[in-house]
Amino acid sequence: MGRVSGKMALITGGAQGLGEAIGRMLAKEGAKVTLTDINGAGAEKIAASINAAHGAGTAFAFQQDVTDETRWKEVVQLAHDAMGGLNVLVNNAGIGSLGSVEDESYEIFRKVQAVDVDSIFLGCKYAIPLMRNHGLGSIINISSIAGIIASGNYVSYNTAKAAVRHLSKSVALHCAKTGGQIRSNSVHPVFINTPILDRTKEMFGEQKALEKLGRQIPLGKVGEPDDIAYAVLYLASDESKLVTGAEIKVDGGISAM
Numbered sequence: 001m002g003r004v005s006g007k008m009a010l011i012t013g014g015a016q017g018l019g020e021a022i023g024r025m026l027a028k029e030g031a032k033v034t035l036t037d038i039n040g041a042g043a044e045k046i047a048a049s050i051n052a053a054h055g056a057g058t059a060f061a062f063q064q065d066v067t068d069e070t071r072w073k074e075v076v077q078l079a080h081d082a083m084g085g086l087n088v089l090v091n092n093a094g095i096g097s098l099g100s101v102e103d104e105s106y107e108i109f110r111k112v113q114a115v116d117v118d119s120i121f122l123g124c125k126y127a128i129p130l131m132r133n134h135g136l137g138s139i140i141n142i143s144s145i146a147g148i149i150a151s152g153n154y155v156s157y158n159t160a161k162a163a164v165r166h167l168s169k170s171v172a173l174h175c176a177k178t179g180g181q182i183r184s185n186s187v188h189p190v191f192i193n194t195p196i197l198d199r200t201k202e203m204f205g206e207q208k209a210l211e212k213l214g215r216q217i218p219l220g221k222v223g224e225p226d227d228i229a230y231a232v233l234y235l236a237s238d239e240s241k242l243v244t245g246a247e248i249k250v251d252g253g254i255s256a257m
């Protein structure tokens with residue numbers, strides 16, 4: 001038996017990076033997974049590759065813009081019907097933006113809040129009623145270490161990811177009070193080697209970019225997608241059944257400084 005056998009997980013932003021790694025990890029450990037992404041073809045490709053590895057009917061994919069409320073209502077139902085239920089929600093889709101409060105446009109600021117925060121409000125709002133019918137459930141919101149440590153040129157992202165941390169706690173307390181079988185936690189990665197770092201790699205070259213980012217981390221290196229997927233695996237499984245409202249930092253020690 002896998003660590004998440006019987007779990008049915010909806011993962012946003014599943015076409016690449018952390019969402020892809022989380023989908024592959026949960027499937028490998030026995031879960032059914034539904035991957036959604038604004039890049040629907042990309043999500044379908046990853047789902048097909050998971051099915052090739054673990055058998056048809058393990059993974060499903062749907063196109064979804066996580067800022068679209070109507071699509072959220074459809075997607076939770078589609079995922080539920082495809083997998084035969086829903087008891088894990090991984091709100092992973094997100095975007096970053098570099099800019100100080102003086103440089104950043106209001107339009108970009110609003111967009112980052114919509115993709116990184118509004119999406120999680122909507123996901124929780126529409127998934128929780130369905131999740132209540134399928135035993136112990138878990139909501140895992142991918143924040144960032146940038147939701148705990150601020151920097152001057154990350155105003156939109158710092159604001160959004162800090163909101164994700166507190167939103168997760170509010171959802172945790174609500175779920176604890178209303179039946180208790182659904183938990184909600186946030187995960188806070190430091191720099192992880194995914195396509196989100198492509199712009200930095202273009203600026204400095206891949207090797208130099210990874211070294212430069214790695215030097216900021218006490219453990220001395222940028223993380224791998226599975227470093228986050230393992231944290232999500234724990235939170236998705238019933239091994240963490242007493243853990244709710246928590247923030248799991250996977251940050252190479254950066255927040256200890």
Ligand SMILES: NC(=O)c1ccc[n+]([C@@H]2O[C@H](COP(=O)([O-])OP(=O)(O)OC[C@H]3O[C@@H](n4cnc5c(N)ncnc54)[C@H](O)[C@@H]3O)[C@@H](O)[C@H]2O)c1
Pocket residue numbers: 012013014015016017018019036037038039064065066067092093094095096115142143144145188189190191192193194195196197
């Ligand atoms: N990689 C890191 O260094 C790092 C560190 C801390 C936190 N995070 C967070 O982890 C999450 C995943 O990051 P990643 O590194 O895999 O990034 P990524 O850019 O590689 O992947 C993000 C995925 O989200 C999808 N997406 C973007 N906007 C969307 C929308 N409106 N609707 C649906 N899907 C959308 C993209 O198409 C993409 O497939 C994000 O929330 C990010 O902020 C990443």
